[in-house]
Amino acid sequence: MVLFGVLTMILAIALFSLRIPAIDFNRITVILLLYSALLSYNTLYIDLVSSGVGVFGGLFQITAITQSIDLFIYLLAALVLLLGENTTLVSKGKGLSVLAEYPLIALFSVLGMSSLISSSDLVSMFLSIELQSFAVYILATIYRESESATAAGLKYFLLGSLSSALILLGSSLLYGFTGLTSFEGLYMLCSTTTANHAIEISVLLIVVGLLFKVSAAPFHSWAPDVYDGVPTVVTAWLTTMPKVSLLVFILEFQGFTQLGNWSSWTYLLLISSLLSLIIGTVGGLAQYRIKRLFAFSTISHVGFLLLALAINSEESVESFLFYLVQYSLTNVNVFFILIAFGYLLQTKGLSTYSPVQYINQLKGQLQANPLLGLSLAICLFSMAGIPPLVGFFGKQMVLYAATHNGNFFLALVAVVVSVVSAAYYLRVIKVIHFDPLNVTETVETNKGELTTSSSLVIATITLLLIFFILNPTPLLNSVHLLTLNLFYW
Numbered sequence: 001m002v003l004f005g006v007l008t009m010i011l012a013i014a015l016f017s018l019r020i021p022a023i024d025f026n027r028i029t030v031i032l033l034l035y036s037a038l039l040s041y042n043t044l045y046i047d048l049v050s051s052g053v054g055v056f057g058g059l060f061q062i063t064a065i066t067q068s069i070d071l072f073i074y075l076l077a078a079l080v081l082l083l084g085e086n087t088t089l090v091s092k093g094k095g096l097s098v099l100a101e102y103p104l105i106a107l108f109s110v111l112g113m114s115s116l117i118s119s120s121d122l123v124s125m126f127l128s129i130e131l132q133s134f135a136v137y138i139l140a141t142i143y144r145e146s147e148s149a150t151a152a153g154l155k156y157f158l159l160g161s162l163s164s165a166l167i168l169l170g171s172s173l174l175y176g177f178t179g180l181t182s183f184e185g186l187y188m189l190c191s192t193t194t195a196n197h198a199i200e201i202s203v204l205l206i207v208v209g210l211l212f213k214v215s216a217a218p219f220h221s222w223a224p225d226v227y228d229g230v231p232t233v234v235t236a237w238l239t240t241m242p243k244v245s246l247l248v249f250i251l252e253f254q255g256f257t258q259l260g261n262w263s264s265w266t267y268l269l270l271i272s273s274l275l276s277l278i279i280g281t282v283g284g285l286a287q288y289r290i291k292r293l294f295a296f297s298t299i300s301h302v303g304f305l306l307l308a309l310a311i312n313s314e315e316s317v318e319s320f321l322f323y324l325v326q327y328s329l330t331n332v333n334v335f336f337i338l339i340a341f342g343y344l345l346q347t348k349g350l351s352t353y354s355p356v357q358y359i360n361q362l363k364g365q366l367q368a369n370p371l372l373g374l375s376l377a378i379c380l381f382s383m384a385g386i387p388p389l390v391g392f393f394g395k396q397m398v399l400y401a402a403t404h405n406g407n408f409f410l411a412l413v414a415v416v417v418s419v420v421s422a423a424y425y426l427r428v429i430k431v432i433h434f435d436p437l438n439v440t441e442t443v444e445t446n447k448g449e450l451t452t453s454s455s456l457v458i459a460t461i462t463l464l465l466i467f468f469i470l471n472p473t474p475l476l477n478s479v480h481l482l483t484l485n486l487f488y489w
Helices: 002-016 022-042 064-086 101-118 122-140 147-178 183-191 197-213 222-229 232-252 254-258 263-285 290-311 314-344 370-384 390-404 408-433 452-470 473-487
Strands: 053-055 060-062 345-347 442-445
Touching: 002 022, 002 101, 022 064, 022 101, 060 064, 060 101, 064 101, 064 232, 064 314, 064 452, 064 473, 101 122, 101 232, 122 147, 122 232, 147 183, 147 197, 147 222, 197 232, 197 263, 222 232, 222 290, 232 254, 232 290, 232 314, 263 290, 263 408, 290 314, 290 390, 290 408, 314 370, 314 390, 314 452, 314 473, 370 390, 370 408, 370 452, 390 408, 390 452
Parallel strands: none
Antiparallel strands: 053 060, 345 442
16 A cells, blocks of 8 residues: 555656645645555454465565554654644744655655565565665755755765665675575574574674664764754654664564574674663763754663563563554654744744754743643653653563563663663753743744644643553553564464
């Protein structure tokens, strides 16, 4: 369905882009993604796809997890595209509006993500990663009038090409040493032979390339610059969407960890998790730009996700899926609120592409926009892991899995960095709620109202974060069933 949507949008934009407003293409794409999510939900029969169904000659394998994550990716992509409803800013005659090509490139990216999580062959894996990556590079530079976005997109392209080269090198070596490209064939070969260091190095090169793309430390240095340089509406896509598909693919690529003498894979993930937790937390303490702060926050949360992946037990996979869902929704809600603040408040030096750049721009917003200030505070408390919000249960599940597996040191580090990271979240909350509004800096306040869709999304996700504790069964049961399906098919 997504492929059909891509082809249709290409024709529609080429023929009617001058007669149809760009925002209508955005809305059509949102409807298309919601319909794709409905189709994924209707084909989610766990009994039929429990052990996986190979398609296209075994290049892709459809399982319950791939169908479920497809559903989540489509819904999440539709939410992020709804940000386009509020990106038109009135500031001295200048405006930022969604381009007609923006939803098309987003669809290309979604197609690559959907293909990646179903890949069961080195060829389909690399093609899916590149389809997703090139679409994201274009998204980063789609607003060509912005110098910072162009610079950030160029940096993203160069460093992303390096990670793609590592993945391609590892895949080529793996094929050269084994003569196989199918994951199933590779697992069977490695399980029946003694440890082969050449194959091991090849697989580790692929994993390093994947860690580079999810901005896990020590391969994270590009992330703060890129996320801060691109427009906020694009940052919301970059910080959320690619990570979901890449991390789920790493989960499904972990067949090597079930084999003997493959501890190096686990050690690599554990080391990257430890560095991500520390660097993401310490780096965030020194930030005064809001998007750079969230970039380091993302690195820290990737550390929690990698910790769950490295353990690779039933408990850890369940905690990984739960953490991924709740963090992605919280992160999207944060960017909805930032876009809303930029829409409602106009101050001196306002950037057309990233209206809220500095933490100090949020001074006194509790008085000006009390509901938005409260919603942002709830999201930040959830990211910090404050009970009874849903973020607390995500961290608690990961820490429980780590201690139950004997990783007491990493669990202790995760607890400490969670406490320390609360400092920079609380700093943002303090600026919003307690710092007085500096009226001398205010030029005008936009008296317009948020679109209904944005208001509804912010309200719904915020209420989910608060009231998850009242009925946690649907989400917990879903991730539990998916985990059992992964381990006992």
